[in-house]
Amino acid sequence: DAMVIQNPRYQVTQFGKPVTLSCSQTLNHNVMYWYQQKSSQAPKLLFHYYDKDFNNEADTPDNFQSRRPNTSFCFLDIRSPGLGDAAMYLCATSRDRGMTYEQYFGPGTRLTVT
Amino acid sequence: AQKITQTQPGMFVQEKEAVTLDCTYDTSDPSYGLFWYKQPSSGEMIFLIYQGSYDQQNATEGRYSLNFQKARKSANLVISASQLGDSAMYFCAMREGRDNNNDMRFGAGTRLTVKP
Numbered sequence: 039d040a041m042v043i044q045n046p047r048y049q050v051t052q053f054g055k056p057v058t059l060s061c062s063q064t065l066n067h068n069v070m071y072w073y074q075q076k077s078s079q080a081p082k083l084l085f086h087y088y089d090k091d092f093n094n095e096a097d098t099p100d101n102f103q104s105r106r107p108n109t110s111f112c113f114l115d116i117r118s119p120g121l122g123d124a125a126m127y128l129c130a131t132s133r134d135r136g137m138t139y140e141q142y143f144g145p146g147t148r149l150t151v152t
Numbered sequence: 153a154q155k156i157t158q159t160q161p162g163m164f165v166q167e168k169e170a171v172t173l174d175c176t177y178d179t180s181d182p183s184y185g186l187f188w189y190k191q192p193s194s195g196e197m198i199f200l201i202y203q204g205s206y207d208q209q210n211a212t213e214g215r216y217s218l219n220f221q222k223a224r225k226s227a228n229l230v231i232s233a234s235q236l237g238d239s240a241m242y243f244c245a246m247r248e249g250r251d252n253n254n255d256m257r258f259g260a261g262t263r264l265t266v267k268p
Binding site for chain 1: 183184185187189194195196197198199202204243247248249255256258259260261
């Protein structure tokens with residue numbers, strides 16, 4: 039089945055130690071998104087790629103970076119994780135960016151910072 | 153700026169009964185899309201149903217229907233014949249249409265618990 043895959047499902051990192059979360063998709067969608075979701079809150083968009091074009095949200099900290107080497111893969115890099123970065127990180131894809139296109143989400147990576 | 157409001161932090165429903173989850177939105181764009189997602193405890197967001205601002209009829213998908221009242225700017229989700237597996241967080245979301253570089257914005261969510 040076509041899907042959005044996130045690895046790992048659970049990640050533990052130390053304060054200040056760089057960490058990379060990965061997302062892959064078999065849907066061949068043009069758009070890939072990264073969201074941060076803290077407990078009992080709505081997902082917060084960090085950034086998205088439309089094909090190779092990177093679109094950063096204005097309030098996304100510089101500590102968060104992303105790479106999309108090809109259509110299928112997208113990575114979230116946290117350069118120096120702080121305790122406040124502990125959250126669920128959700129990857130999503132969309133065929134396009136128009137208002138009619140739903141987003142398909144992966145299962146998420148739960149990040150713990152010790 | 154667009155805004156999504158879900159006023160019910162938590163809802164309870166008896167198994168096999170229907171439940172309505174409220175969502176209101178605010179936008180000045182005449183073109184927009186409204187979405188509902190389900191998030192079980194496992195974490196994955198599951199797309200349930202879509203309603204376009206110009207759609208004449210309320211959207212339905214199986215046991216899910218959307219009660220779209222455009223003048224009131226509300227898009228309530230109705231789940232009929234609730235099942236235990238419906239227990240989850242439910243998020244209402246919107247995308248505006250005026251600009252293709254638009255983002256999906258989510259409400260705060262409603263936690264639904266289905267009681268046996």
